[in-house]
Amino acid sequence: MAAATFSPKPINSIAPLAGEATLSGLTNPPPLSLYIHIPWCVKKCPYCDFNSHESRHKIGQNPEKSFPESAYVDALIADLELATPKVWGRKIKSIFFGGGTPSLFSAESIDRILSHVRMLTPLEFDAEVTLEANPGTVDAANFVGYKQAGVNRLSLGIQSFNNDYLKALGRIHDRDQAFQAIELALKTFEQVNCDVMYGLPNQSLKDAMQDAQTAVQLNPAHLSFYHLTLEPNTPFYRTPPSLPDDDTSSDMQIEIEKLLAQHSYEHYETSAFAKKGKQAKHNLNYWQFGDYLGIGAGAHSKLSYHDKITRETRAKHPKAYMEQALQGKAIERKWSISQDELGFEFMMNTLRLTDGVPLDLFQQRTGLNIKRLETAIKKAQSKGLLIIENGKIQPTLLGQRFLNELLELFLV
Known part of the structure; x- marks a missing residue:
């Protein structure tokens, strides 16, 4: 499939968001x-x-x-x-x-x-x-x-x-x-x-x-x-x-x-x-990069707080999980997602949606300004994989077909 020709929309044309935020910008928890x-x-x-x-x-x-x-x-x-x-x-x-x-x-x-x-x-x-x-x-x-x-x-x-x-x-x-x-x-x-x-x-x-x-x-x-x-x-x-x-x-x-x-x-x-x-x-x-609590053997969770976003995993084997859960130790590993990882994780989920998501959802879900992703967005636009229109960021048809290549641009 031949790539279409696109004229990248400058990142500066994105409607201004609030000043650069830390994760303390997570004022409202997601669904x-x-x-x-x-x-x-x-x-x-x-x-x-x-x-x-x-x-x-x-x-x-x-x-x-x-x-x-x-x-x-x-x-x-x-x-x-x-x-x-x-x-x-x-x-x-x-x-x-x-x-x-x-x-x-x-x-x-x-x-x-x-x-x-x-x-x-x-x-x-x-x-x-x-x-x-x-x-x-x-x-x-x-x-x-x-x-x-x-x-x-x-x-x-x-x-x-x-x-x-x-x-x-x-x-x-x-x-x-x-x-x-x-x-x-x-x-x-x-x-x-x-x-x-x-x-x-x-x-x-x-x-x-x-x-x-x-x-x-x-x-x-x-x-x-x-x-x-x-x-x-x-x-x-x-x-x-x-x-x-x-x-x-x-x-x-x-x-x-x-x-x-x-x-x-x-x-x-x-x-x-x-x-x-x-x-x-x-x-x-x-x-849409919402939160989820996962319970059961091997289940994963993503939970947002006012200053951080965490992930958790449970023990994978059923027997180990049952023993640990009944002892009050169901969580096997817990860590915070770094700011550098949040851009990729957000895009890895939201760019699966054919209609994309509102630009301001990035700050709502991560507490960060989308201008952090300026370089990756420009590259994706220049390759015809991504468009920004009507206040939304979304993959093109080409971006949908080559989603892995699009997401790689957001890896730090």
Whole structure:
């Protein structure tokens, strides 16, 4: 793809902001989300680098036989109780149960967790509560139970509607189970997301488009389309499968985006498409550099204070996490983000949004003046990767296609 020619807008043309601020410029905390990690899954997929652990749980068996569900919920509650003072009085705008496979947990466990969340923290009246589910672990009674517990959005890991590709990806479900799960989810929840992947082993453009056509015909409120990537420390990375070449993968991306636009899906983030007003609130908070408290094995947090922004991580292994959480030592590492790192971290999130963000959001979220990024912004403009218009900073179409190259310009 040939680069378009742009005339960079001088950084001085940006509307003046307040004088150079230290992190004491963080006068108002950003919106706050809660992430809850459930680390077990039935089978570890060969492309997955998330913190997940095989439960050796067979569908239909009591999960307690293969992983300590009740004890893990105890640990989550203990973790949350200790973390609550850090966010005292701040309303939670969204909750996300991720994994692993959260749908391995019973509705009773999810209800118990959410009940304690409500007791310990105030929720916004329209808080989004998402739970990830694997089509191979779907149970009608559980779906109803999740909804009764307070889950109002379900995210299904479909990945493909083609049995051959599902097998190549190591998924535990087949095409029929995918359809059954989506049908049940759409009947039970107002908000449903389906994850679909492309660029799969030996996948043709025709087959990728067939998956996309099937997805839009099912008409969920939200679709996420991800290109398969080979992540370090995964079986696929160690023994790479035969993947489509770059040109074919690029054609898949372009044609999928066209198809979704034709079916009224707004492409609002690198891999996310939504019907009008149905964007994922939880993920939007990440991409707008909001705050999030993460509890559970390996969970991460980002929390802002009047003079600093901190990150925290929990112990990754479930057993270690449970032991430490119940001893009041869930946090394994904590550090402050330096001023030099904040520019890159802010852009790494916000430039995933196709419409960009207001210029003044940088100071609101970091306490720093955006002129600190003047050199990087000028370079990005000159390369046609970034534009500044109507008080917003946003990636061009070229910047969206070459996001990694754009972000590298903000590395100190």
